[in-house]
Amino acid sequence: MNDSPQRYDPATxxxxxxxxxxxxxxxxxxxxxxxxxxxxxxxxxxxSGRIHMGHVRNYxxxxxxxxxxxxxxxxxxxxxxxxxxxxPAENAAIANKTHPxxxxxxxxxxxxxxxxxxxxxxxxxRELATCHPSYYRWEQLIFLKMWEQGLVYRKRSLVNWCxxxxxxxxxxxxxxxxxxxxxxxxxQKRLFGYFFKITDYAEELLEWIDKLPGWPERVLTMQRxxxxxxxxALIRFPLLEREGAIEVFTTRADTLFGATxxxxxxxxxxxxxxxxxxxQERAVQDFIDRVRRQSxxxxxxEKLKEGVxxxxxxxxxxxxxxxxxxxxxxxxxxxGTGAVMAVPTHDQRDFEFAREYNLxxxxxxxxxxxxxxxxxxxxxxTDYGTLINSGxxxxxxxxxxxxxxxxxxxxxxxxQETVNYRLRDWGISRQRYWxxxxxxxxxxxxxxxxxxxxxxxxxxxxxxxISPTGGSPLPGLDSxxxxxxPACGGPAQRETDxxxxxxxxxxxxxxxxxxDYDQGPLDPKRTLYWAPVDQYIGGIEHAVLHLLYSRFYTxxxxxxxxxxVDEPFVNLLTQGMVIKDGAKxxxxxxxxxDPNDMVQRYGADTVRLFVLFASPPEKDLEWSDQGVExxxxxxxxxxxxxxxxxxxxxxxxxxxxGGSLGGPLAELRVKTHDTIKRVxxxxxxAMQYNTAIARVMELVNAISLVQQDEALKGQPQREAxxxxxxxxxxxxxxxxxxxxxxxxxxRLGHEGYLINQPWxxxxxxxxxxxxxxxxxxxxGKVRAKLTLPADADDAALQAAAxxxxxxxxxxxxxxxxxxxxxxxxxxxxxx
RNA sequence: GCCUGGGUGGUGGAACAGGUAGACACAGGGGACUUAAAAUCCCCAGGGUGAAUAGCCCGUGCGGGUUCGAAUCCCGCCCCAGGCACCA
Numbered sequence: 001m002n003d004s005p006q007r008y009d010p011a012t013x014x015x016x017x018x019x020x021x022x023x024x025x026x027x028x029x030x031x032x033x034x035x036x037x038x039x040x041x042x043x044x045x046x047x048s049g050r051i052h053m054g055h056v057r058n059y060x061x062x063x064x065x066x067x068x069x070x071x072x073x074x075x076x077x078x079x080x081x082x083x084x085x086x087x088p089a090e091n092a093a094i095a096n097k098t099h100p101x102x103x104x105x106x107x108x109x110x111x112x113x114x115x116x117x118x119x120x121x122x123x124x125x126r127e128l129a130t131c132h133p134s135y136y137r138w139e140q141l142i143f144l145k146m147w148e149q150g151l152v153y154r155k156r157s158l159v160n161w162c163x164x165x166x167x168x169x170x171x172x173x174x175x176x177x178x179x180x181x182x183x184x185x186x187x188q189k190r191l192f193g194y195f196f197k198i199t200d201y202a203e204e205l206l207e208w209i210d211k212l213p214g215w216p217e218r219v220l221t222m223q224r225x226x227x228x229x230x231x232x233a234l235i236r237f238p239l240l241e242r243e244g245a246i247e248v249f250t251t252r253a254d255t256l257f258g259a260t261x262x263x264x265x266x267x268x269x270x271x272x273x274x275x276x277x278x279x280q281e282r283a284v285q286d287f288i289d290r291v292r293r294q295s296x297x298x299x300x301x302e303k304l305k306e307g308v309x310x311x312x313x314x315x316x317x318x319x320x321x322x323x324x325x326x327x328x329x330x331x332x333x334x335x336g337t338g339a340v341m342a343v344p345t346h347d348q349r350d351f352e353f354a355r356e357y358n359l360x361x362x363x364x365x366x367x368x369x370x371x372x373x374x375x376x377x378x379x380x381x382t383d384y385g386t387l388i389n390s391g392x393x394x395x396x397x398x399x400x401x402x403x404x405x406x407x408x409x410x411x412x413x414x415x416q417e418t419v420n421y422r423l424r425d426w427g428i429s430r431q432r433y434w435x436x437x438x439x440x441x442x443x444x445x446x447x448x449x450x451x452x453x454x455x456x457x458x459x460x461x462x463x464x465x466i467s468p469t470g471g472s473p474l475p476g477l478d479s480x481x482x483x484x485x486p487a488c489g490g491p492a493q494r495e496t497d498x499x500x501x502x503x504x505x506x507x508x509x510x511x512x513x514x515x516d517y518d519q520g521p522l523d524p525k526r527t528l529y530w531a532p533v534d535q536y537i538g539g540i541e542h543a544v545l546h547l548l549y550s551r552f553y554t555x556x557x558x559x560x561x562x563x564x565v566d567e568p569f570v571n572l573l574t575q576g577m578v579i580k581d582g583a584k585x586x587x588x589x590x591x592x593x594d595p596n597d598m599v600q601r602y603g604a605d606t607v608r609l610f611v612l613f614a615s616p617p618e619k620d621l622e623w624s625d626q627g628v629e630x631x632x633x634x635x636x637x638x639x640x641x642x643x644x645x646x647x648x649x650x651x652x653x654x655x656x657x658g659g660s661l662g663g664p665l666a667e668l669r670v671k672t673h674d675t676i677k678r679v680x681x682x683x684x685x686a687m688q689y690n691t692a693i694a695r696v697m698e699l700v701n702a703i704s705l706v707q708q709d710e711a712l713k714g715q716p717q718r719e720a721x722x723x724x725x726x727x728x729x730x731x732x733x734x735x736x737x738x739x740x741x742x743x744x745x746x747r748l749g750h751e752g753y754l755i756n757q758p759w760x761x762x763x764x765x766x767x768x769x770x771x772x773x774x775x776x777x778x779x780g781k782v783r784a785k786l787t788l789p790a791d792a793d794d795a796a797l798q799a800a801a802x803x804x805x806x807x808x809x810x811x812x813x814x815x816x817x818x819x820x821x822x823x824x825x826x827x828x829x830x831x
Numbered sequence: 832g833c834c835u836g837g838g839u840g841g842u843g844g845a846a847c848a849g850g851u852a853g854a855c856a857c858a859g860g861g862g863a864c865u866u867a868a869a870a871u872c873c874c875c876a877g878g879g880u881g882a883a884u885a886g887c888c889c890g891u892g893c894g895g896g897u898u899c900g901a902a903u904c905c906c907g908c909c910c911c912a913g914g915c916a917c918c919a
Contacts (some may be wrong), residue, residue, distance in 0.1 A: 007870090142899050176914090193874085218835045225915055244907055250919060263919090284852075298918080330917045340919045470853060545912075613856075614843060618836095620841060620912090626857050640871090653853085681847090691845065694855035701855090708872080775851050780900045782851055803855070826850050830899045 008639035010603020014739040016503035018119055026753055027121045029077055029603060031529040038074035039530050040066045041509055041569075043538030043546070046083045047107035047129075051114040053578040053585055053611070053623065054539065056595045059361055060608040060736075061575055061617050061689070062537045063120045067735035070121070071759040079116065079512040080122040085501045087165055087181065089434045093466045100434040101462055104131055114596065118604045119739055121755065128515045130504035135511065136436035137457030139503060140520035143439055144450050145560045148587035154440075154448060158195060158267065158333070159427060160186035160296075166470045168193060170500065171424050172226070172545050177297045185297055187599045193429035194438060202227055202421045205551055209622045214571030216618070222543045228422025233406045235341065235415035237262060237314040239274075240322065246270060246314050249336030249420050252346065253409075254401035256318050257363035257390040259341040262325040263307065263353070267333035268293045271310060274325055274718070278311030284327055287816030291329050305353040317414040318391070318405070328353060336420055344380065348515050364389050365398065386741065394712035396424055414697040426549065428500040433464060433472040443485035443492035452486045459495065459645045472496065473604070490552040505546050509533050522562050537617075539577070539761070576620035579609075585623070593623055606632040612689040612736050635740055638700055638729065641746040644707060647728045649719035650749070655728055655764075656720075665721045668706050669766055672725040675699040676762035679732045684759070686825050689736065696733050699725065725750070731760050776801040777828040778810040794821040801827040 021027065031037075042062035045055055066078040082104075089100035096103065104115060108129060114747035115122070128135055146152045160169040161349055162179040173180045184669035198205075206227045209220050214830035215744050239245060246262055264271045266288045275284040287308040291299065307328035312756050314323050323342075345363045354361060361374040363532065365385040372381070384398035393401050402417075409415030424709050429438065437458040439451035451458055461480040464473040474481065474496035485492035507521070513530035514523035532554075538546075549566045557563040577584050580591040598607045615621040655661075661669060675695050683692035703725045712718050728746060734741035734754040741754050774797060776784040784806045801807055807829065814831040821827050 216835095221835055228915090228917075228918065248919080252919075303917080305917085328917095330919095332918070335918045342919090347919065349919080396866085420918085540913080558841055619844090624843070624857065627843070628873075630856055637871090690843090691855080697855055704872090773851085775898075777850085780850095785851070819900060820850090822850060826900090828850080828899055 002259060002341050008636055008740065010605060010739070011600075014117075014119060014604055017739045017742050018804060021119075021121075021753070025754075026755060027078065028123045028125055029075055031526055032075050033190060033529070035073070035075040037077065037529060038069045038535075039077045039509075039533045040069065040078065040535050041077075041512070041533045043536070043542070044081045044083050044505070044508060045111065045750055047104055047111055047311070048088060049110070049445065051111055051118075051595050053593055053595060056118065056607060057578055057611045058119050058537060058539070058575055059118065060116065060611050061573070061687075063608070063738075064123050064612065064683065064689055064735040065535055065687070067536070067738065067755050068759060070685070070755050071735070071757060073758065075514070077126075078121055078123060079126040079515075080120070081126070081128040081512065081515075082111075082130065082509060083111075083501065083502060083508070085136075085435045085498075085672045086165075087432060087434065090432065090466060090470075094470070095469050099462065100466065101131065102436075104129075113379075118608065119201045119598055121738075126512050126515045128508065128511060130436075130501075130508060131434070131460075133457045133459050134518075135508075136234055136460075136504065139436050139499065140439040140451070140456050140458060142507070142521055142557070142560070142562070143499070144453060144456075146556060147440075147450050147562065149804075151200065151556060152194055154192060154194050155198070156190060156192045157427075158188050161189035161191070162186045165432075166472075168427060168429055170427045170502075172426075172548065173502075177300060185295060188292070188296065188342045191429075193427050194440075195425040195427050196552070196556075198426045198549075199421060199423055201552050201555050202229070202423050203419075204555060205423075205548070208551070208567055212567065212570075212572075215569075216572060216574055219543045219547065219572065219574060223548055225543045226423065226548065230420050230422075232420060233409070233415055234337070234418045235409060237317060237323065237341065238414075239534065240313040240315055242312075245414075246325065246339050247337045248339045249418065250341055251399075252343065252402070253405045253415075254384075254387060254390075254393075254396075254398040255343040255364055255419075256316070256341070256405055257387075257393070258343040258345050258362045259316055259323065260321075260344060260354070260360045260362060261342045262314055263321045263328035263331045263340045263342050263350070263503060264310070264325065265331040265333035266327055268327070268331075268338045270325075270339075271327045274310040274312035280311035283308050284310055287327055294612065299329070302329060305349060305356060307353060307357070309357075317409060317412065319732070324359070326353075326357070326676050328594060330364040333421060334424060344648070345374055345377060346380050346382055347607060348380040348382060351377070367590055384408070385687040386824070426500075426552070428503055429497040430497075430500055431472055432498055433466065433474055435461075435501060436460070436504065438495045438497050438499055439641070440495040441483060441486055441492045442495065443488060443490060445490055446485055446487040446492075449485055449487045449492070453487070460498075472498075474498075490643055497525055502546060502549050503553075506549045507557060509536075510554075510557070510563060521564070522557070524562075524564075527562075528564055531563060532565045532567060533569045535571045535573065537573045537575060539575040544573070575588070575617045576615065579620050580623040593625075598628060602628060602632045603635075603739070605740050606635055609635065609693065609733075609737050613693045614690065616688050616690050624715065634697060634700070635737060637704070638733070639740060639744065641704055641707060642702060642726055642730060642746060645703075645719075645722045646744075646747045648707075648715065649723040652719040654720060654724035655717055656724070661717060661721065664706050664709060664712060665717060667714065668702055668725055669721055671699055671702045672721075672728050673762040673766040676728055676732065676760050677767065680759070680762070683732075683735070693733070693736060696729055699729050699732075703729065728760055730754070731757060772802070772824045774824070775826045776804060776807055778807060779828065779830055780828060782824070783807055783810050790824055792824075793825070797821050797823075797827050801829060821826050 030776045034769055042058050066076050070076045083195050084104050089104050092103045093100045136235050160174050166185045169186055210269045211223055230251050232249055233253040233665050236245040236247050253582055275281045307326040312325045342350040344350040344361050346365050356489055363374040366388045367385045387396050406417040437460055439458045441449045443449050465479050469471055481494050483492055483494050510527055514526040517523040554568040583589050585592045610628045615628050678695045679692045682688045730741050730744045745754050771787050772790045774786045774788050784804045798821055811831050818830040
């Protein structure tokens with residue numbers, strides 16, 4: 001190692017600047033109606049213990065945006081806090097014999113230090129931790145308001161239960177059939193739980209997807225699919241020999257005349273009811289038991305269509321024909337009504353089922369080739385077509401027929417057109433300790449009673465003994481659980497479930513606007529100024545979890561009168577993962593790079609620069625130790641060059657025009673302004689920090705050449721041009737590498753912080769070139785490059801191209817058919 | 832199966848609006864400085880064939896097409912990643 005005084009030492013320089021920024025409260029902001037606000041937010045971390053590279057990447061990207069927007073004169077809110085409730089705290093408590101609260105707050109302290117060491121421009125006065133009563137008391141209040149409005153309800157239902165997490169999962173939290181947190185396979189369980197009526201907002205959530213141009217298309221697509229809107233009809237099939245009807249949802253009402261039997265989900269209440277007392281009762285019961293015993297994943301993988309006859313019949317509301325009612329393994333209880341009208345000729349699943357059980361086929365849709373004959377079909381015909389065998393509807397196209405049939409059913413009171421959503425209500429009950437208590441009380445006399453608002457918060461008891469078996473201690477904690485009924489004052493018991501931690505993260509971004517507000521969840525004045533978030537940055541993994549819940553919650557808060565916005569995040573950037581050796585960094589893979597080690601070895605600026613340079617933000621980033629070395633080398637180079645120019649150009653002002661420049665000095669000046677222009681395009685408009693950094697590297701390379709060129713020493717304006725160039729480089733790199741930039745800025749004789757400097761403007765006049773490089777092609781192949789006056793017209797370009805010796809060689813003896821001239825760029829001579 | 836992305840040197844990645852493919856960097860090779868090394872600085876570098884920094888040929892997953900000209904546009908495929916998936 002070279003330890004010359006010229007060598008940049010990040011440890012001391014970075015610490016010094018972090019101290020100054022903090023002492024001068026550089027990043028603290030308040031509402032200022034005179035200035036345009038900009039709310040920049042990165043997804044807050046779970047305080048797991050240490051910051052990982054994914055965080056470093058996420059927050060480095062965010063910090064660049066924050067600093068640039070600030071330099072552009074906006075009033076930038078850039079807060080940080082902690083998603084502090086959650087299971088790992090309980091697990092760690094068991095493993096380390098600490099309390100989840102202790103563990104969490106210790107982690108927060110450590111991670112805060114780590115983030116500060118990275119030099120991010122957070123307003124730390126707004127820091128919040130969701131596990132603190134001053135936060136979750138307002139979450140409980142919102143819960144009560146939602147309860148009042150009927151947006152929360154409690155029901156017993158079939159839920160996804162994760163055995164290893166000992167708790168329930170919402171539909172969104174079962175990812176690819178597995179628990180989103182621990183990757184174990186959930187089982188089905190019947191449990192009581194609280195649900196948020198997100199389905200009430202399905203239509204609005206869907207509509208607004210088209211009004212979020214600042215979101216990546218794939219996130220919008222995922223949400224659109226998750227909501228799963230489809231148009232169709234509800235049709236009632238009257239039961240034979242008893243009261244009632246089976247209701248189905250179908251998107252193909254046009255095939256109704258071809259419905260020859262009925263399929264029920266095994267969980268459908270009618271399945272057992274219909275078979276009760278018939279010879280089929282035993283068979284149905286056995287079948288349901290067998291399907292239930294299958295794991296969810298096995299059931300989803302099951303391709304064989306199986307079922308059993310219930311012994312009952314219903315009638316086709318159009319044809320009146322008898323349809324046997326089956327229970328079938330492929331029918332899903334939680335989509336539509338849990339019952340399907342089976343049209344074997346035009347649905348592949350029904351076709352396979354009908355074959356297996358010898359059920360009748362009636363062809364009702366003819367394709368362009370006409371009817372193919374039901375008996376000769378070897379697969380269902382699922383396209384739209386023309387109706388046949390459908391009585392008065394024969395000859396209609398599928399689309400018209402759907403409407404006509406629904407209308408006819410409506411007249412007879414047997415059906416109507418409808419819209420169906422795949423989205424289910426959000427189950428928020430968690431059978432865990434380390435979460436926000438649900439503010440409800442069970443009274444034997446009054447039933448389920450909400451806690452009174454003035455009694456909030458319902459504090460999580462900190463004296464609970466965490467059980468090593470993993471269950472929540474709350475149900476056994478009588479001192480906490482026993483309470484008085486808010487309604488009658490009699491003995492009652494507190495709800496022991498806590499809220500899904502996604503509830504906390506669904507509104508924390510609004511609370512940042514007013515973290516100290518004690519009159520309600522949100523200060524109307526301050527949220528009016530700051531909300532919504534202008535730019536949100538985080539991982540793609542929350543595409544249908546946090547990002548959908550937050551959209552829902554924003555609309556709820558709006559409807560409860562707490563907020564005035566429709567959507568939480570105007571622009572969304574989903575950054576890619578950090579990969580090493582081809583896999584996501586993880587303890588189990590043993591490929592984790594600890595940010596602490598990197599910061600210690602190279603400094604925060606180097607680590608930040610590397611993660612920004614190695615890949616565009618939305619793509620995955622392959623970690624490379626050598627790449628980090630490269631980033632460090634660049635900063636060292638910038639440092640030496642900065643100091644050299646500072647010394648040579650000590651008392652000289654940056655070049656600002658005047659006098660005439662020539663040769664390399666003029667070229668450097670063009671490079672300086674071109675770099676400002678392109679970095680502004682890349683970094684400010686396109687958020688392509690990898691290319692923005694590359695541009696600055698080019699500029700630094702160019703400055704270096706000029707600075708070292710002995711022939712230029714003594715030339716007038718040399719120092720002024722060098723200073724202008726190096727100052728541009730330092731300012732442009734400052735959002736990415738703020739410490740070294742501020743230090744160089746100081747060494748160049750300036751005071752203050754670069755974040756308070758205006759983002760540089762380029763001089764268009766400098767960029768107007770007198771000469772341009774013109775590529776000459778012969779029949780599309782590059783044969784020569786000419787430097788010509790920029791104002792040369794087409795004829796002049798063509799003449800110059802044809803006169804070129806190399807070009808002559810290639811057109812010799814051939815007739816020139818055509819010449820294409822692109823102004824100031826290219827001449828193509830076609831022979 | 833459906834829906835998103837994506838496929839460019841040894842590697843990460845550039846390429847405005849169809850106009851020099853490979854910016855910038857990593858790894859590599861050569862040189863300067865040094866007793867030596869590290870550090871630093873300079874040069875080379877898509878592949879093939881050339882002594883060559885002369886030429887020629889090939890080249891952005893594959894096959895076609897449009898165009899004077901295609902990584903970029905169109906058609907048909909293949910592969911990779913992610914999401915959804917018996918959704919009636």
